[in-house]
Amino acid sequence: MGTAALLAVTSPPCFLSSAKSRRLISTTLLPLLPSSCLTHGKDESRITKVRSNVNSVSTETKSDNEASMTGAAYDFKGATISLTGEILSSPKKVTIVRHGLSSWNEESRVQGSSNLSVLTEKGVKQAERCRDALINMNFDVCFSSPISRAKSTAEVIWCGREKPLCYLNSLEEAHLFFLEGMKNADAKKQYPELYTTWREDPSNFHVNGIYPIRELWGTAREAWKEILLTPGESFLVVTHKSILRALICTALGLGPERFRAIDVNNGGICVFTFNKRGEAMLQALNMTAHMYSDHVYQY
Template sequence: MAKIKRIITTLVRLLVLGAALSATIVMVTSHDSAEVLNLSFDAKYTNARAFVYFAITNAIASGYGFIALFLSFSTPLWRLVFLLDVFMTLLLTSSISAALAIADVGKKGNSHAGWLPVCGQVPEFCDHVTGALIAGFSAATQRPPTLQIRCSNSSPDTPSITEKLEHEASMTGAAYDFNRATTSLTRKLLSSPKKVTLVRHGLSSWNQESRIQGSSNLSVLTETGVRQAERCREALANIYFDQCFSSPICRAKSTAEVIWQGREGPLVFLDSLEEAHLFFLEGMKNVDARREYPKEYITWREDPANFNVNGVYPLQKIWATASEAWREILYTPGEHFLVITHKSILRALICTALGLSPERFRAIDVNNGGITVFKFNTRGEAMLQSLNMTAHMYSNHIYLN
């Protein structure tokens, strides 16, 4: 859906560019001469300031339209294009209004002011002006569609309801200040506030087979998982990210490669984003693990903070690596990052950002393809903005920022 919208936007911009350029050329080439009462005069666009203004504004609109064609849809600059589109529309409308007023006098005259019509004497000039006005009007009325958020119900077959959300914070009551809301994850001030979007990998082969995955690299992305990753890519298409971080484990790596496809920023694989190591449970079907290792399995499921193998506690270790991952991400230059990884490490990332202990590990769930968003102030303190968003899994939902 996002790709179709980009194509439509590009086509409309090409039409606007062509119309504005045509209006400029036709207006500046308008010229005719006539002789009245043995007096000759030339009719050209420079005789009327309104026509000059019309030509200049359409030339500006042509230049702007040409530049806008080359702006990437994933850059922050694209968000300013909406305002510039409105400005150009107003500029073109004002120039058309001014030129149309003069053209009307030229065609009909004004008996109250004693002005005679001139189009009968210089018809070629008037025809050019008329053509320029038509092209200019076409350029002013063909405004490209703006970026929108699609909100719909859970059925992919039901038409979605589209509404544009501008000024997000003021319209939805979002928080501006969250100083000291959580404990800082960094040991020093950040150069700027940060935003981090977390995504869980798509459905894997071991997800499908109900096997315990852990840090194993044998579980791969399924066809369904690839489609989920593609849906994530479409849902995030209008958001600019400075960089993408991913777990190097194949199911997350494959998801990251699908989502990051077509982007220019670097895709970096961090060992600190690897999934928790679950020793001998990895690769076992849940039903088999429960039967063969009942004590360990039940502890992992019901009291994961106390699950250990030979004194090694996976959750304590993953809490430490989550903190390390946060520092690696937040110290990176840039303001908005995409992170693609696994369920347990995602839970650890979320909990450590919110100051929750390993005992709260199962208080949070993250679905395949689920999207979670954090904001960080310069102190490195986190605010959870969105948790486990999955609307894009069931509909053509596009996130704006």
Template structure:
């Protein structure tokens, strides 16, 4: 029997941009014998390249991610420039940060405005929620725990961290927003006595202000301070226990969201969020408000 040979066609990759060592894009035209759809694709790429050059986009980085950064990005190419550095300096290693909101407090249960007050304390239910957090993280190894020094968060952290030799560090930058004379008032009373102020706090928090002080906008600066303190501390796996408003600010600043997005994110009592941060201090959100452990014996390993 005679042997048959199949005609081979050029690979589509042959018509994609080549990447020279200096990192600038160049484009080889499709050969005239190539299929029409590949010639069309190469033509589109050529137009895009010309437009990019005309707009000044000619400094595309093609460097490989340093060290173990591929594992941080899920083996993706990397994300230089895709997010903003939280440290503005190179870290010694990539990091994993687990954020936890404190357990149910007395003022949570009474529907009171809490803010930075230290008078709201962890309830019996809140203590059990903290125990659930501890059990859910039993298989995780953390290098350090950071906590707000305010009572309800401090008590939650102490329950989660009980028996561990690693340091428990209290940061003022993890304190909750200061809400002035609204603190301690029930939401119903605050809405009745200060309707305009309360509605602004609930519906336009970025522009809520008392005597020229904007608590939520100030919280964004505090969150950036907290990120630097956390990420510049030696270690690769960090636990952070704090409050809902500062948690919102931590999440939003890591994602590059402004104070106007304050109420676009929610975290339940005992809820957990996870970020990975590469060596350039750029954060990637891995999990938001994990609560499976609140309703079962679920344990986490990540």
């Protein structure tokens, strides 16, 4: 037949749920046969055999006490690491929002863990857009950093909901010592070597032997454990960019040297799902459609 084109059965893998098993319908590749071959007996036999294979269904059984699937993956053990070290009561979905524009964002100052940077008028509007975009989403708990700009964002988004709003110290931003509050341009002039390390090699940025970004990885793991071991299945998290980067990287098994490989805008939304082993699947990164339209999310 020579080199034959391949036709994929377009129906995606789907799952048939029963009390004791889930059945996975496999996607099968069919060879596209030239029309001239269709009259030959051997090729007709081959087509019949291929069609017969397409109709076959492979089944795999997974007991109820094993970790369940996450998202569209039946099982992805080893794709990421467990963030809990123990089996969860159910799979989880976690939506993470970066706080709205702050006064120090606007003034191009180094923020860090300072509580002096507050949500601007534009930041409040961004938080309102997040609230409206997530209006159809049901969350069991909202977790927020207690630092002002994140706390204010969470309060706007959570307004009108009756379920708990909890503040976690493990969601606070990285502590950047005496750089906090300085304009970036001034910090670069006064502390050129230190500032350059912070911008270009943040995992090796340190003050008096303390490495803030490396410590942030430990803080992020602590935050994940607190969140994922909370009863419920869907959580909202409101926090800051640096710790958000650490949350994403730790969930995906990336080290602090990957800190600047990820960026999230003010009001940007990220979504993770977790299987019962506490392993993560990143479903959405930095969604911002709601910042430019009246988009409402449903996932």
